[in-house]
């Protein structure tokens with residue numbers, strides 16, 4: 515979800531009927547008073563309290579906005595409560611990610627969100643998307659009985675690297691099922707194990723390979739299926755590289771610390787609402803204000819900046835998704 519710099523001007527014809535007010539000031543000619551809007555496009559970057567969009571303004575005073583950043587692509591007003599469903603495993607339920615996400619949402623001026631979750635340790639999207647599975651049937655019930663604004667889902671944390679076919683199939687099935695409800699879905703990109711984790715060698719992976727493969731897998735499916743991706747894994751990748759003193763993992767070197775879950779909540783916020791989380795005044799007690807600022811900037815950069823996936827991994831996963 516990166517912003518594009520738009521050049522050039524859009525011309526829109528506006529008959530005097532439209533009431534845009536410009537007609538009276540136009541030079542008189544043989545075609546009555548026909549004002550031609552001459553819109554200039556300005557990219558409004560996402561900032562604290564500002565949803566990114568493209569603003570079109572004409573000298574006559576007429577203006578409109580479109581191309582809103584955010585998972586829905588629409589302006590999301592603050593004066594309402596949004597509803598969410600989170601589907602996932604311990605990467606979602608450790609530290610009650612939904613609670614931290616709601617704290618960020620409210621700190622940013624939105625009303626208290628209603629956030630449901632269906633979670634089970636070690637679970638994957640193949641099972642969550644299967645209505646005959648014990649937890650897949652709970653997902654099915656929620657989808658049949660509630661209308662959510664947004665639904666997040668994530669897969670087992672190794673699958674994108676070790677069993678990409680399972681990841682791709684599970685994500686597509688979940689997407690297809692949610693599409694039938696008319697709800698916007700968001701892929702929750704997980705992250706590579708901590709660089710010192712013994713899990714990596716046990717799965718014939720380096721940290722770089724695990725982190726890159728997870729990012730590449732989520733982005734490839736997101737691009738192919740048109741699903742927004744909350745690039746939490748990319749934010750982890752940035753912070754691990756530039757601020758290794760901020761501990762994003764708990765003692766098992768896979769699950770998130772409070773700082774890691776906070777980073778996920780910030781990415782989710784930026785992805786859904788198209789606003790920068792930089793400046794959020796809520797942060798967990800385990801980190802300093804300065805560290806909170808570093809995590810907020812990393813979330814901003816991961817969500818709104820260029821992809822961090824290297825070309826070899828992008829090509830590998832594009833082929834898998836297209837195949």
Ligand SMILES: [Zn+2]
Pocket residue numbers: 534536549550551552572573574575576
């Ligand atoms: Zn005009």
